[in-house]
Amino acid sequence: MKSNSRGGERMEKKIGFIGVGVMGVHMASHLMNAGYEVVVYNRTKEKALPLLEAGAEWKNTVKEVAETADVIITIVGYPHDVEEVYLGANGLLNHARKGTYFIDMTTSKPALAVAIHEEAKKRDMHALDAPVSGGEIGAKEARLAIMVGGDEADFQAVLPILEKMGSNIMLQGGAGAGQHxxxxxxxxxxxxxxxxxxxxxxxxxxxxxxxxxxxxxxxxxxxxxxxxxxxxxxxxxxxxxxxxxxxxxxxxxxxxxxxxxxxxxxxxxxxxxxxxxxxxxxxxxxxxxxxxxxxxx
Missing domain, CATH: 1.10.1040.10 (N-(1-d-carboxylethyl)-l-norvaline Dehydrogenase; domain 2)
Structure with missing residues (x-):
């Protein structure tokens, strides 16, 4: 399902952004430019400085992001990082509020995306896997291809957010389909x-x-x-x-x-x-x- 609603109604939500490296820093900046309140966490704080100088709020841990944000986007390095961020003792699923939306934009294992989706559902939360393609250029120019796996209703709920970062956004199927x-x-x-x-x-x-x-x-x-x-x-x-x-x-x-x-x-x-x-x-x-x-x- 392709997005045809660019410029749609904006969710009045606080967005947590975890992982502001080569691509994440540009992606988060687009959300800020669109008027979203953004809180960020990165293992190396220096990489987040451009966002902090532009008005983003710094959080010291993943747990603090979980306790603060309504929608949380992650784009980290490896599947073991994803597992720690979401399923660890101090991870997102153990500390976020009911109703929180998670969007993992890391390229990770399809099976892990399914596991996160199922655990989120048990807690009355919503999880999507949404890896991207387009590299730094695509991230900088907000024209990433975003491949989404998850539930249709969850996809529609966060689509206005995804549209601020990409230009080709499609729901590929259920959990794990984005990673595949x-x-x-x-x-x-x-x-x-x-x-x-x-x-x-x-x-x-x-x-x-x-x-x-x-x-x-x-x-x-x-x-x-x-x-x-x-x-x-x-x-x-x-x-x-x-x-x-x-x-x-x-x-x-x-x-x-x-x-x-x-x-x-x-x-x-x-x-x-x-x-x-x-x-x-x-x-x-x-x-x-x-x-x-x-x-x-």
């Missing part, structure tokens, strides 16, 4: 990045202008987000992260495990994961995913 959709996204990107890197390397090896080649092929059948947005960075030696290699490896690991559970072979995904793991072993885990090109230089 994100796995499809990451599988497509993983193999595609190999093709982008090899195309740029081939152009340069053939003595062509990689920039001129890119201008031509990105408008044809080879066109993709990675080709248009990350290939130019490869060509200019810019490997700063819009999305960290270490997090991409995490995503590919989840996708491989989920595929294996379903009996699905994904050789392209396996090859991409092995290539990125090689980069990580070379100390590139904090580089952007376009750093895969370094293996071809």
């Amino acid at each position: 959709t994100k796995m499809c996204n990451q599988i497509a990107i993983a193999s595609g990045m190999i093709g982008v890197c090899e195309a740029v390397a081939y152009a340069e090896k053939a003595g062509l202008s990689a920039e001129t080649v890119l201008q031509t092929i990105q408008t044809g059948a080879a066109g993709s987000w990675s080709l248009s947005n990350l290939a130019p960075k490869m060509i200019h030696g810019n490997f700063e992260p819009g999305f960290y290699i270490k997090h991409f490896i995490k995503d590919m690991t989840i996708a491989l495990e989920s595929a294996e559970e379903m009996g699905l072979l994904t050789p392209g995904l396996k090859l991409a994961k092995e290539s990125y793991e090689k980069l990580a072993q070379q100390g590139q885990e904090n580089s952007g995913t376009q750093a895969l090109y370094k293996l071809y230089q």
